[in-house]
Amino acid sequence: MRKKITVVGSGNVGATTAHWIAAKELADVVLVDIIEGRPQGNGLDLLQAMPIEKRDSYVLGSNDYAATANSDIVIITAGVPRKPGMSRDDLLNINYKIMSEVVGKVVQYSPKSFLIIVSNPLDVMAQTAYKLSGFPRERVVGMAGILDSARFRAFIADELKVSVENVTAFVLGGHGDTMVPLPRYSTVAGIPITELMDAATIDRLVKRTRDGGAEIVKLLKTGSAYYAPAAAATEMAEAILKDKKKILPCAAYLDGEYGIKGLFVGVPVKLGAKGIEQIVQIKLTADEQTQLNKSAAAVKELVDIIGVGATPVLASAS
Numbered sequence: 001m002r003k004k005i006t007v008v009g010s011g012n013v014g015a016t017t018a019h020w021i022a023a024k025e026l027a028d029v030v031l032v033d034i035i036e037g038r039p040q041g042n043g044l045d046l047l048q049a050m051p052i053e054k055r056d057s058y059v060l061g062s063n064d065y066a067a068t069a070n071s072d073i074v075i076i077t078a079g080v081p082r083k084p085g086m087s088r089d090d091l092l093n094i095n096y097k098i099m100s101e102v103v104g105k106v107v108q109y110s111p112k113s114f115l116i117i118v119s120n121p122l123d124v125m126a127q128t129a130y131k132l133s134g135f136p137r138e139r140v141v142g143m144a145g146i147l148d149s150a151r152f153r154a155f156i157a158d159e160l161k162v163s164v165e166n167v168t169a170f171v172l173g174g175h176g177d178t179m180v181p182l183p184r185y186s187t188v189a190g191i192p193i194t195e196l197m198d199a200a201t202i203d204r205l206v207k208r209t210r211d212g213g214a215e216i217v218k219l220l221k222t223g224s225a226y227y228a229p230a231a232a233a234t235e236m237a238e239a240i241l242k243d244k245k246k247i248l249p250c251a252a253y254l255d256g257e258y259g260i261k262g263l264f265v266g267v268p269v270k271l272g273a274k275g276i277e278q279i280v281q282i283k284l285t286a287d288e289q290t291q292l293n294k295s296a297a298a299v300k301e302l303v304d305i306i307g308v309g310a311t312p313v314l315a316s317a318s
């Protein structure tokens with residue numbers, strides 16, 4: 001039987017995610033949105049691209065969650081994106097309301113699904129989905145680190161004029177101004193970038209990575225990035241569906257790992273058929289740990305505002 005992925009939110013990120021999934025023939029896709037006609041229109045348009053792409057993914061749009069029943073994976077992109085001058089944190093209250101509504105429906109129709117959270121502020125929305133769904137932590141994962149490290153990789157490849165395929169990069173921490181890029185774990189064909197670039201160049205690329213989302217928001221003026229975010233969410237879905245056991249930087253609920261307890265923070269995880277199969281712990285320098293703690297504290301501040309540090313509300317749904 002074909003796999004089924006629901007994408008909630010048929011906006012820029014959601015529709016583009018559906019596009020990547022269908023183009024890779026990973027699964028059938030159901031797009032859901034509150035705007036009448038939008039997911040149906042996007043779904044039909046994508047379905048009509050399939051004969052050209054020679055892909056047999058069925059794509060359907062709906063305003064009704066009944067169409068999403070028994071999805072294997074649900075990718076949540078519903079919410080408001082940033083406008084110029086806004087931080088991701090400015091989206092907190094409005095997207096919390098949207099996330100609560102969406103998670104309730106998703107749990108009702110797809111109680112065994114894996115949740116991939118994309119809406120911002122990312123780590124807090126992932127925590128919201130985890131707490132409200134009552135799903136085990138293996139089945140709730142946030143998308144941020146893959147995007148942040150892809151941005152770093154793109155800048156490194158461009159700087160050194162090498163193939164992006166040669167470049168790996170590691171970014172830890174929350175999705176936002178406190179993200180922690182790790183140059184010593186970032187390599188070109190296995191060579192640490194610290195051997196290939198001077199400190200000032202690395203610092204410049206790190207800063208551009210940290211501000212990578214804002215740079216695009218400033219250019220677009222009416223929304224935020226969506227091609228790379230959608231590609232990143234698709235990579236996570238693919239790792240789960242194909243049981244790839246890929247090590248990817250994702251937001252995961254930590255229970256003491258890296259000295260952090262009860263909070264979603266970006267760390268390397270192994271993604272496979274069981275979802276988060278392992279949280280990979282690497283040794284950090286004192287300075288990196290301090291930066292990670294700072295990042296976690298920033299997530300905790302927002303988590304406390306909306307009160308999603310408490311016990312699961314829909315705990316029976318796991």
Ligand SMILES: NC(=O)c1ccc[n+]([C@@H]2O[C@H](COP(=O)([O-])OP(=O)(O)OC[C@H]3O[C@@H](n4cnc5c(N)ncnc54)[C@H](O)[C@@H]3O)[C@@H](O)[C@H]2O)c1
Binds near residue numbers: 038098102
């Ligand atoms: N994690 C990341 O790295 C990352 C990257 C890019 C964007 N984002 C976030 O993803 C979210 C979506 O961004 P976008 O550019 O696609 O925005 P968008 O405005 O283009 O699309 C959002 C869609 O969500 C829909 N929506 C709103 N409330 C809903 C509800 N209750 N149920 C179903 N759908 C609902 C809207 O109608 C809209 O179509 C934003 O919060 C943005 O900040 C996160």
